[in-house]
Amino acid sequence: xxQTVQATAVAPTTETQxxxxxxxxxxxxxxxxAVRQLDLRVQPGEFFSILGPSGCGKTTIxxxxxxxxxxxxxxxxxxxxxxxxxxxxxxxVNTVFQSYALFDHMTVRDNIAFGLKIRRMGSAxxxxxxxxxxxxxxxxxxxxxYPAQLSGGQQQRVALARALVNHPAVxxxxxPLGALDQKLRKQMQVELANLHRQLGITFIMVTHDQEEALxxxxxxxxxxNGQIEQVGTPSDIxxxxxxxxxxxxxxxxxxxxxxxxxxxxxxxxxxxESGLRVLAPAMTPAASPLQNIVVSVRPExxxxxxxxxxxxxxxxxxxxSHLMYxxxxxxxxVRLSSGEALTVRQPNRAEGALAVDTPVYVHWxxxxxxxxxxx
Amino acid sequence: MPAARPVTWPSLFSALxxxxxxxxxxxxxxYSFNDSRYSASWEGFSLRWYKSLFSDRRLLSALQDSxxxxxxxxxxxxxxxxLMAVGLARYRFRGRGLYRGVSYLPLIVPDIAIAVATLxxxxxxxxxxxxxxxxxxxxxxxxxxxxxxxSSRLQQLDPNLEEAALDLGATxxxxxxxxxxxxxxxxxxxxxxxxxVLSMDDLLISSFTAGGGAxxxxxxxxxxxxxxxxxxxxxxxxxxxLGSALLxxxxxxxxxxxDRRQRQAQ
Numbered sequence: 001x002x003q004t005v006q007a008t009a010v011a012p013t014t015e016t017q018x019x020x021x022x023x024x025x026x027x028x029x030x031x032x033x034a035v036r037q038l039d040l041r042v043q044p045g046e047f048f049s050i051l052g053p054s055g056c057g058k059t060t061i062x063x064x065x066x067x068x069x070x071x072x073x074x075x076x077x078x079x080x081x082x083x084x085x086x087x088x089x090x091x092x093v094n095t096v097f098q099s100y101a102l103f104d105h106m107t108v109r110d111n112i113a114f115g116l117k118i119r120r121m122g123s124a125x126x127x128x129x130x131x132x133x134x135x136x137x138x139x140x141x142x143x144x145x146y147p148a149q150l151s152g153g154q155q156q157r158v159a160l161a162r163a164l165v166n167h168p169a170v171x172x173x174x175x176p177l178g179a180l181d182q183k184l185r186k187q188m189q190v191e192l193a194n195l196h197r198q199l200g201i202t203f204i205m206v207t208h209d210q211e212e213a214l215x216x217x218x219x220x221x222x223x224x225n226g227q228i229e230q231v232g233t234p235s236d237i238x239x240x241x242x243x244x245x246x247x248x249x250x251x252x253x254x255x256x257x258x259x260x261x262x263x264x265x266x267x268x269x270x271x272x273e274s275g276l277r278v279l280a281p282a283m284t285p286a287a288s289p290l291q292n293i294v295v296s297v298r299p300e301x302x303x304x305x306x307x308x309x310x311x312x313x314x315x316x317x318x319x320x321s322h323l324m325y326x327x328x329x330x331x332x333x334v335r336l337s338s339g340e341a342l343t344v345r346q347p348n349r350a351e352g353a354l355a356v357d358t359p360v361y362v363h364w365x366x367x368x369x370x371x372x373x374x375x
Numbered sequence: 376m377p378a379a380r381p382v383t384w385p386s387l388f389s390a391l392x393x394x395x396x397x398x399x400x401x402x403x404x405x406y407s408f409n410d411s412r413y414s415a416s417w418e419g420f421s422l423r424w425y426k427s428l429f430s431d432r433r434l435l436s437a438l439q440d441s442x443x444x445x446x447x448x449x450x451x452x453x454x455x456x457x458l459m460a461v462g463l464a465r466y467r468f469r470g471r472g473l474y475r476g477v478s479y480l481p482l483i484v485p486d487i488a489i490a491v492a493t494l495x496x497x498x499x500x501x502x503x504x505x506x507x508x509x510x511x512x513x514x515x516x517x518x519x520x521x522x523x524x525x526s527s528r529l530q531q532l533d534p535n536l537e538e539a540a541l542d543l544g545a546t547x548x549x550x551x552x553x554x555x556x557x558x559x560x561x562x563x564x565x566x567x568x569x570x571x572v573l574s575m576d577d578l579l580i581s582s583f584t585a586g587g588g589a590x591x592x593x594x595x596x597x598x599x600x601x602x603x604x605x606x607x608x609x610x611x612x613x614x615x616x617l618g619s620a621l622l623x624x625x626x627x628x629x630x631x632x633x634d635r636r637q638r639q640a641q
Contacts, residue, residue, distance in 0.1 A: 068538050088541040089550075101539035105557040114553075115543035166543065 017080050019044045019170055019202040020065055025074035027060055027226075034060040036226040037074075042170075042219075047196050047203045049213040052223035053249070058206045061223075062172050065204065067091045079169055094163035098175040100155045102147040108158050109134075109143040115166040133165035136195065153184045157191075164199060173205040177212060189216055210250050214238060222246045244372050247296040254302075254342050256295040257374060260287045267366050270295050276338045279314055279366035292374040299345035301368040304332065304354075305361050315363035318342070320356055330354065334362050400616060407609035424610040434611065437595035440506065444581075444591055445574040448513035449521075453567050455514075456521030457559065461551070463522075464529050465537070481519040489515060490583035497584065504586030512584040513574045520573065521566035524630075528562030561629050568626035572619050 018041040027035040035057040042048045050058040063069040064076055067088030076084050083091055094115070103111050112133050116126045134140045137157035147155055156176065163171055176192070177185045193216055196203050207213050213220050214234040221231045222245075230242045241247035244255055256278050262269035268287050270278045280295045287293065309315060321341065322333035330346045332354065342362055346354075354360070410421030428434065463475050481489060493512045502508060536558060540550035556563075578593035585594060592615075599608055 066538075066542060068541075088538070089544050089546055093542075095539070095542045097533075097535045097539060099533050099535055101533050101535035103536070103539075103554055103558070105560075114540070114545075118544045118549060118553075162543070 017044075018042055018077075019046075019079055020204065021075075021077040022061070022064075023075045023077070025061075025064065025071045025076065027057070027064065027069065028072045033226055035064075035071075038226070038228060040221060040228065040231075042202060042204060044202055045200055047193075047205070047216055047218045049205045049207055049217040049220045050223060051207055051210060051213040051220050051249075054208055056223045057226040058208075058223050059174060062095070062174055062204065062206045065170070066093055066095045066172050092169040093172055094166050094168040095172040095174065096159045096163050096176045098178050100147075100159040100179075102155055102158055102162070104147050107144050107146055108139060108150070111147065111158055112162045112165050114162065119166075129165050133161040136164065136198065137161045137191075152180055153188065156180060156188060160192075160195065164195070168201065170202045170204060171199075173203060175207055176205065177209075178207075185212070192216060214250070222249060224249070241296070241370065241372065244294045244296065244374070247294075247370065247372060252299050252343055252345070253296045254299065256297075256340070258293065258295065260289055260291045260293060263287055263289060268371070270371075272338075272340070274338045274340060276316070276336065276340060278369065280369040280371045281367055283371050287371075294372040294374050296370040296372055297364055297368060299331075299343045302342065302344045302362050302364045304334070304344055304346055305363070306358070308361055309363050313363060313365040314369075315361060317359065317361055320354055320358045320360055323354060323356055334360060336362070403609050404613050404616075407606065407613045409606060409609075412606070424606040425614075428607045428610045428614070431607065434592075434595060434607075437590050437592045440589055441575055441592040444506065444509050444513055444589075445571050448510045448517050448574055449567050449571045451510075452514050452517035452521050452570060453563060456518045456566065457525050457556070457563055459518070460522045460526035460529055461555065461559075464526055479519055479523055481516045482523065486516075486577070486579045490580045493580065494583045504584060504589075506586075506589040508584045508586065509581050509589055509591065512580050513577065516580075517570035517574060520570045521563070524566035524569065525559055525562045528559055532558055561632060565626045565630040568622050568629070572622050572626075575615075576619070 020040070020042040022038055022040040025035055025038045025040075026033070038061070040061070050061060052058045060069060064071055065078070067083065067086060067090075071084055074084075075082050078092060103114065106114070109130055112130045113126050116129055121129070130143075131140075134143055137160050139154065139157050139161060142150060142154060142158075147158065150158065156179075160176075173192075177188050180188060189212060192203075196216075205213075205216065214237070217234055219231060219233055220237050222229045222237060224245050230237060230246045232240070237246060238250050241250065244257075247253045248255060256270065256272050256276065258270040258272040258276075258278065260268050261271050263286065264282070266282050267279050268282055270280055270293060272278065278295050283293070303309070316336050316338070318334040318336040320332050321335040324331040325348075328348055330348055332344045332346065334342045334344055336342060344362060407424055408420050408422070409417055410423065411418035459478060463471065463478070489512070493508075493515070497504065497508055532555075536554055537547075537550045540554040541547065545553060576593065577591075578597055581591050582594050582597075585591065596608060596611065599605065
């Protein structure tokens with residue numbers, strides 16, 4: 001029964017009841033559709049990320065769960081209760097805002113205590129809960145300072161403490177690390193993951209940073225144009241994208257839209273418009289000839305060599321047209337003789353002097369490709 | 376001793392400008408200490424005009440009228456102006472742009488137009504002129520000034536502040552009182568001080584809307600100087616200038632302090 005290890009803040013839920021559920025949610029702003037007919041289920045204890053480019057509707061979803069927006073149609077459920085018409089201040093969720101939205105006129109301690117005092121909790125209990133929250137985010141020495149006296153990272157911690165002190169059923173994080181510099185962001189990612197593990201409550205995070213989503217989440221929903229393109233674990237999303245958008249948005253990829261012209265037992269041959277023939281793994285259900293599909297291959301799966309390789313699979317001749325030095329990697333663009341430009345990521349090894357205009361061979365195994373339905 | 380800095384054209388020009396603006400006030404200040412009935416010649420230092428000023432019952436009662444008008448008009452305008460600024464910034468409704476434009480109009484419309492319009496309106500609906508009608512007329516511009524200062528502060532605030540309060544369980548009223556108003560306080564205070572000074576200073580609108588019973592300070596002063604400037608008016612002017620300068624300085628300081636707190640937070 002009690003297999004949820006961190007049961008401290010988890011309200012009693014059955015295994016099948018999601019913590020947050022969106023049913024056929026539609027949200028329009030005037031003529032503009034922000035979210036269209038969307039279904040989503042977030043299970044208790046998940047670290048769930050909603051990932052997408054700006055303007056894809058991800059923040060609108062978070063705001064509908066928080067209660068700052070109400071859906072034009074459809075239902076929002078929190079722990080089984082329909083809260084579509086419940087105002088924000090009566091929902092068992094707390095939000096960490098991208099801008100932190102700390103109350104400048106209050107000390108760190110008063111900021112954190114705000115939610116508890118509003119709910120008329122006894123002062124002894126408020127003191128204990130605030131102390132616990134301060135300890136969780138390691139801000140005890142700063143309790144009596146004002147937000148203006150804190151660094152960005154410290155303000156972020158206060159914003160987290162102010163939300164989690166209320167023991168919400170669900171924590172909502174809107175681009176929580178967006179305002180921090182690269183190094184601090186990495187550090188806070190680790191802390192967020194630790195906090196999630198310690199609290200055991202559901203986290204829903206909105207982000208446009210794919211690396212952040214991949215490294216923190218138990219599951220990710222990739223959104224585009226107000227719709228969810230794919231929901232899955234980070235490795236599902238990265239290794240087995242369902243749509244060309246997901247393949248392209250998560251990491252870099254090379255896409256070859258084309259038509260199936262040969263079907264072998266384990267492979268298919270796809271011909272692109274420019275006449276390039278690409279071998280890709282067989283699809284399930286089996287591809288039919290002339291079907292339009294997209295073949296995707298990640299830049300790091302492509303090998304680059306100066307002499308003709310003996311291996312089977314896909315091998316093409318081309319010329320380096322662009323070269324970028326990225327420290328650990330070389331990022332090259334290779335223009336094939338058929339016209340396509342391929343992005344290739346090579347480990348930074350000393351061997352092989354590559355330069356712009358160097359003639360090269362690019363090759364990769366058919367099994368390293370992914371076959372996607374044409375959008 | 377530091378070497379005397381050479382006189383440059385910009386510094387000379389600035390000195391002339393300041394002299395142009397403030398020399399008359401300095402002369403006024405000096406003559407308020409002149410022990411003579413007439414301002415023409417210097418008869419020695421004296422505080423007698425200040426003494427006669429503070430024993431002048433008529434003047435003191437005019438001051439009391441002015442303070443009553445300013446305090447009541449500013450207090451009511453503070454509440455309404457703040458709500459107006461918040462409402463215009465936070466809620467979307469039909470005609471919002473028009474409403475916003477109209478509400479700041481008293482800042483642009485000449486005082487004389489407001490004064491005449493108010494008088495004509497009061498006469499047409501047969502409301503007798505009194506202290507109350509002056510207060511109502513002063514609220515017209517006080518409201519606009521307070522709203523404009525508060526909304527400029529509101530624009531600097533994090534738009535998520537209220538949502539953060541709601542998210543933490545505060546009702547919309549609690550969010551306004553416990554979070555938004557305290558954050559707006561520097562703007563509200565600065566706006567009130569500005570409106571207060573303008574109300575104390577107003578002659579035009581007051582003289583059109585004052586009935587027999589009410590006699591605010593600027594009207595009293597104006598009626599006295601028509602028969603020649605007495606030295607006690609000089610003294611009164613010095614007191615008023617110092618009082619206004621103090622309030623204006625306070626308003627600037629409060630705004631600066633609020634801005635600085637805001638900047639540090641970002």
